[in-house]
Amino acid sequence: MENNIYSEITPEIEKLAALSKAAGVIDSELFVKYDVKRGLRDLNGKGVLAGLTNISDVRATKIVDGNVVPDYGRLSYRGYDVKDLVNGFSAENRFGFEEATYLLLFNKLPDKRELQEFNEMLSFYRTLPTSFVRDIIMKAPSKDMMNTLARSVLTLYSYDDKADDTSLPNVLRQCMQLISLFPLLSIYGYQAYSHYHDGKSLFIHQPDPNMSTAENILHLLRADGKFTELEAKILDVALVLHMEHGGGNNSTFTTHVVSSSMTDTYSTIAAAIGSLKGPRHGGANIKVVRMIECMKQELHDWSDEEEIAAYLRRLLHGEAFDNAGLIYGVGHAIYSKSDPRAEVLESFVGDLAKEKGLMEEYNLYKIIERLAPQIITEERHMYKGVSINVDFFSGFVYRMLGLPEELFTPLFAIARISGWSAHRLEELSNNGKIIRPAYKTLCVDRNYHPMSER
Numbered sequence: 263m264e265n266n267i268y269s270e271i272t273p274e275i276e277k278l279a280a281l282s283k284a285a286g287v288i289d290s291e292l293f294v295k296y297d298v299k300r301g302l303r304d305l306n307g308k309g310v311l312a313g314l315t316n317i318s319d320v321r322a323t324k325i326v327d328g329n330v331v332p333d334y335g336r337l338s339y340r341g342y343d344v345k346d347l348v349n350g351f352s353a354e355n356r357f358g359f360e361e362a363t364y365l366l367l368f369n370k371l372p373d374k375r376e377l378q379e380f381n382e383m384l385s386f387y388r389t390l391p392t393s394f395v396r397d398i399i400m401k402a403p404s405k406d407m408m409n410t411l412a413r414s415v416l417t418l419y420s421y422d423d424k425a426d427d428t429s430l431p432n433v434l435r436q437c438m439q440l441i442s443l444f445p446l447l448s449i450y451g452y453q454a455y456s457h458y459h460d461g462k463s464l465f466i467h468q469p470d471p472n473m474s475t476a477e478n479i480l481h482l483l484r485a486d487g488k489f490t491e492l493e494a495k496i497l498d499v500a501l502v503l504h505m506e507h508g509g510g511n512n513s514t515f516t517t518h519v520v521s522s523s524m525t526d527t528y529s530t531i532a533a534a535i536g537s538l539k540g541p542r543h544g545g546a547n548i549k550v551v552r553m554i555e556c557m558k559q560e561l562h563d564w565s566d567e568e569e570i571a572a573y574l575r576r577l578l579h580g581e582a583f584d585n586a587g588l589i590y591g592v593g594h595a596i597y598s599k600s601d602p603r604a605e606v607l608e609s610f611v612g613d614l615a616k617e618k619g620l621m622e623e624y625n626l627y628k629i630i631e632r633l634a635p636q637i638i639t640e641e642r643h644m645y646k647g648v649s650i651n652v653d654f655f656s657g658f659v660y661r662m663l664g665l666p667e668e669l670f671t672p673l674f675a676i677a678r679i680s681g682w683s684a685h686r687l688e689e690l691s692n693n694g695k696i697i698r699p700a701y702k703t704l705c706v707d708r709n710y711h712p713m714s715e716r
Contacts (some may be wrong), residue, residue, distance in 0.1 A: 308509045313511040313518060317339070318338060318366075318506045318507065319337070321335065321337075322336075322598050334597075335599065335649075336604045340369050343653060345605070345606055347600060349398075352495070352499070357476060358498055359474065359475045361377055362502045363380075364377065368436075382554055384442045385469075387465075391683040394421075395466060405459065406452070407448055407537055408539035408671055410447070410452075411447050411535055412532045413449070414447040415531050419528040419529070419711060422436065425527075428690060433686065434573065434683075437683035440527070440531060440683070441680055444540050444679050445676055448676060450466060451672075452666065469481070474494070475676070476498035479673075496611075497659075497663060499588070500660075500673075501608065504652070504656070504674050505680040506678070512542075513543060517685045518686075518689050521689040521690060523698045534678075538671065544675070545670070546653040548667050549590040550653055550655060550694055551658065551667070553583045554585075554627070556582070556583045557582075557583075560582070563627065567633065569627055570626070571633050574633060577639065578638065578641050589630075591651060591653045591654030598647035601650065604652045607655045608631075610659075614659065615662065627655065631654065634650070635647075
């Protein structure tokens with residue numbers, strides 16, 4: 263958009279921004295002085311206990327001789343190890359996203375009849391209001407699909423006659439509708455943007471009522487609507503692994519905070535989307551893909567471990583890629599010795615790479631997976647172990663599936679809406695107080711001066 267006065271940073275704004283920054287900076291030593299858990303974490307990075315949940319559990323430590331020590335990571339949904347869930351539906355050749363969503367919402371694994379009825383309900387809700395695509399999604403398409411998704415969610419409020427009803431049956435109905443509609447809202451938003459801004463052909467497929475969520479994502483996105491069984495299965499696994507990760511992650515905590523105010527479901531989920539959009543939360547897999555693309559261009563031999571190790575050290579020293587001093591996809595706020603989601607996803611990645619003829623690149627990922635933790639441990643003092651996380655492979659998977667980068671984070675949201683929904687229902691079920699943590703003020707009393715004396 264040319265000469266957009268609404269986007270212009272004027273000298274006056276620059277000057278006021280400097281004043282705002284000066285007013286906002288707080289001496290970091292004061293956080294220690296007043297024992298403030300900055301970022302709701304202690305000095306070791308452990309999250310402050312802020313609530314209780316019965317939805318999922320994230321473990322990365324064990325007790326040895328009375329001491330807490332790092333351990334292999336474990337993620338469970340309603341008490342079921344996520345590895346067992348994935349192995350279970352994979353062994354029986356089923357898609358698992360809908361089954362795992364049922365588990366998160368209702369605290370039980372469905373039997374065959376219950377799962378069929380649940381799938382039929384999701385399929386029934388997978389329909390947008392009349393003219394919604396034309397009147398909402400196609401107008402003023404945004405370059406950021408997360409903003410498009412949030413706008414669409416907020417607009418759905420206007421189509422709901424019981425939008426402000428926070429009774430559990432109504433909220434469950436709203437959540438199931440959003441779980442069903444997130445793929446449509448995200449992919450249609452992308453199709454609109456790629457057409458109007460990139461000049462690509464516009465096509466809008468209707469969802470297939472007989473397809474799973476993963477199958478419909480590929481069907482909606484591709485011009486010919488076709489995909490292989492392996493492609494759909496690995497996307498389904500990725501959705502299951504991303505759908506829930508405890509109550510303390512930023513977007514899920516946002517869901518609890520906003521739900522506690524008793525606002526409507528659409529406002530709550532839009533707030534969670536805004537949180538997930540942040541690059542510190544939902545955009546890491548894009549960074550991994552771009553980092554490795556940069557690495558591939560600079561390496562002479564993708565199998566030369568010495569050359570790869572040297573590049574990884576350059577990354578840590580801020581001398582390569584984005585100069586941030588990070589190896590993206592390696593390390594996690596909670597997990598230390600392993601990220602169970604990465605382990606599960608990795609078990610499928612090789613097969614997809616073989617199908618796509620990308621084994622050379624897959625082997626490069628494997629070398630980085632092995633070398634990066636060693637190099638980080640050598641270069642930096644670590645209070646806990648370090649390993650690859652789920653973002654390390656998920657971006658590679660999405661790229662092999664032909665998914666555009668603009669949809670990487672929306673895919674995260676398509677999965678995580680199931681977890682957000684379960685946490686919203688949990689917050690409302692407990693009828694707790696509004697979440698309102700304390701902030702210590704550093705203000706000092708000042709005398710007011712009339713305008714003429716300033």
